[in-house]
Amino acid sequence: MASTARAKQREETRQLLIARSRQLFATKGYAAVGLSEIVAEAGVTKGALYHHFDSKADLFRAVLTQVQTEVGAEVATAADAEPDPWTQLRTGCAAFLRACTDPLVQRIMLIDGPAVLGWHEWRELDEVNSARHLGEALQSLVDAGILPPQPVAPLTRLLSGAMNEAALWLAGSTDPDALPDTVAALDRLLSGLGPRPARMQ
Numbered sequence: 001m002a003s004t005a006r007a008k009q010r011e012e013t014r015q016l017l018i019a020r021s022r023q024l025f026a027t028k029g030y031a032a033v034g035l036s037e038i039v040a041e042a043g044v045t046k047g048a049l050y051h052h053f054d055s056k057a058d059l060f061r062a063v064l065t066q067v068q069t070e071v072g073a074e075v076a077t078a079a080d081a082e083p084d085p086w087t088q089l090r091t092g093c094a095a096f097l098r099a100c101t102d103p104l105v106q107r108i109m110l111i112d113g114p115a116v117l118g119w120h121e122w123r124e125l126d127e128v129n130s131a132r133h134l135g136e137a138l139q140s141l142v143d144a145g146i147l148p149p150q151p152v153a154p155l156t157r158l159l160s161g162a163m164n165e166a167a168l169w170l171a172g173s174t175d176p177d178a179l180p181d182t183v184a185a186l187d188r189l190l191s192g193l194g195p196r197p198a199r200m201q
Contacts, residue, residue, distance in 0.1 A: 014052045016042050022063045026104035030060055030112040060116050065125060067108050071099045072129030079137060085144055089137045090190060093163060094183045096130060100167035101179055110168050131160045147193055155193075162189070 020041040024033045035056055039046050053059040079092030099105060114122040135156040141147040166182050175181075 010052075013042075013044060013048055017044065017049055017052060017059065018062050018066060021059050022066065022108070025060060025063055025112065026107050029107060030056075030116050057116055060112070061121075061125075064108055064113050064117070064122075067105060068125055068129040071096065071105060071109065072133055074099050075130065076133050079133070085137070085140050086146055089141060090187060092133065092137055093159070093186055093190070096163055097167060097170065097179065097182055097186070101170055103171070106167070106171040110164065110171065126160070126164075131156055134160055162186075 017038065021033070021038045024038060024041065033056075035046060035049060038056075038059070039049050042049075049059070053062065075092045075095045078095035079088040082088045082091050100110065113125075117125075135152055138147065138152045138155055138159075142149060142152060163186070166186070170178055170182060
């Protein structure tokens with residue numbers, strides 16, 4: 001019983017550190033946040049932090065993973081609510097862009113993520129979440145004959161890269177029509193992939 005209680009307490013401390021650092025990273029940016037500020041916000045010691053994380057970058061990695069997982073789940077939920085595979089693709093892509101308009105998501109996932117962890121590790125984490133869902137959606141369209149038979153991996157990277165770039169552009173745009181215009185442009189791009197553009201309406 002005592003070991004179970006200690007394990008629960010350790011996990012609670014870990015989640016608290018992730019939650020407090022996520023708030024700080026999102027509002028101030030990774031570079032402006034020190035470990036002293038994080039432990040003060042969490043109400044724990046630096047020793048407790050180092051018990052769970054090797055460094056500030058390691059803590060940021062856990063935060064980024066949490067954010068990417070949440071965005072991936074949001075995209076999947078939106079797509080799965082649609083009965084038609086083609087509409088699922090469009091809805092999921094639009095949901096990704098909408099999720100990325102959240103400034104707190106932008107800072108952690110799109111701006112600091114690649115800068116702190118490096119492009120390759122950031123891509124690996126993105127692959128587990130957003131890119132994986134996109135690849136599964138595209139594969140289902142190929143399997144259903146809605147898209148022509150083709151390698152899905154390069155198409156997934158092309159669309160994922162385009163949407164990440166669009167999300168970064170949206171982050172700096174002050175145009176109130178930027179998001180609907182971007183979703184409409186994405187619709188037109190997707191409609192060129194297969195033989196059923198009418199499904200995009």
